[in-house]
Amino acid sequence: MKPKGIITAMVTPLDKTDHINAEATKQLVNRLIEKKVDGLFILGTNGEFHRLTDLEKIRFAELVISEVNGRVPVYVGTGGNSTAQVIALSKEMTAVGADALSVITPYLVKITENELLHHYLSIAETQIAPLMLYNIPKNTGITITKNVVERLADHQNVIGIKDSSGDIETIKQYLNAAEGQAFSVLSGSDSLILEALKIGATGAVAATSNVLTEIDVAIYRYWSQGKLKEAQEMQESIEAFRRILKLGTVPSVLKAAVRQQGIDVGAARLPVMEPNQQVMAEIEQTMANYLKKFGSL
Secondary structure (H helix, E strand, C coil): CCEEEEEEEEEEEEEECCCEEEHHHHHHHHHHHCCCCCCCECCCCCCHHHCHHHHHHHHHHHHHHHHHHHCCCEEEEEECCCCHHHHHHHHHHHCCCCCEEEEEEECCCCCHHHHHHHHHHHHHHHCCCCCEEECCCCHHHCCCCCCHHHHCCCCCEEEEECCCCCCCCHHHHHHHCCCCCCCEEECCHHHHHHHHHHCCCCCEEHHHHHHHHHHHHHHHHHHHCCCCHHHHHHHHCCCCHHHCCCCCCCHHHHHHHHHHHHCCCCCCCCCCCCHHHHHHHHHHHHHHHHHHHHCCC
């Protein structure tokens, strides 16, 4: 499979008792697919994977995969600090029907480049769904280097990388490292969707598409049609939303914005707290401005 297009880094809906909200999950899945996203990326950073138990992760993946029913690929996050635990969870997610697995680097304790390479090779060589690497060094303290990508890009079970470094030069390095291989590079930084596409990325894993779904999809659609002016206008239009995302701890503002669109995805799990009243007012005003300008999102 070839990861491409706009893939939503989906939030994990929770109910008022802090459990997975099945109904809200189904609503969000269907809304995103109806608005033409090219895939769903669950249990990532915005999906609060680091605050969910393995049983919750498996239940949520089963729920999403069942509701999607093959309409778009589902990428499931299985990363962690223990190679053995990542392999075990990856096997579980493969069994429930994940189309691909996303594996973030280990975090907390910095490991060497060779240890990171061995970690990924050990995972990729088990009987699991195709593997997508996930680079987010500002959160993990570990960078997937160009050398690691060069070593993994030709592995038959490694299909690409999501780069959330926010650095276009890193994306360029990955593209160079994987040249000639069936290996996709995707932007995980929503500010770089169009810029990354222009230099050879195949798409983006975009958190903003939980809310600005039609706009993000339009960036890719216009780019694929060669309408760069229109694509640039759409790219610039997401900046107002990206600014308010910084007013709270991930993914509190994002989930509040989804709720304002009528899907009760609940709050982020503690210790992340709800945005204060002032921030909530800014979210509401920003969403109203978008609806006034675009009509629908």
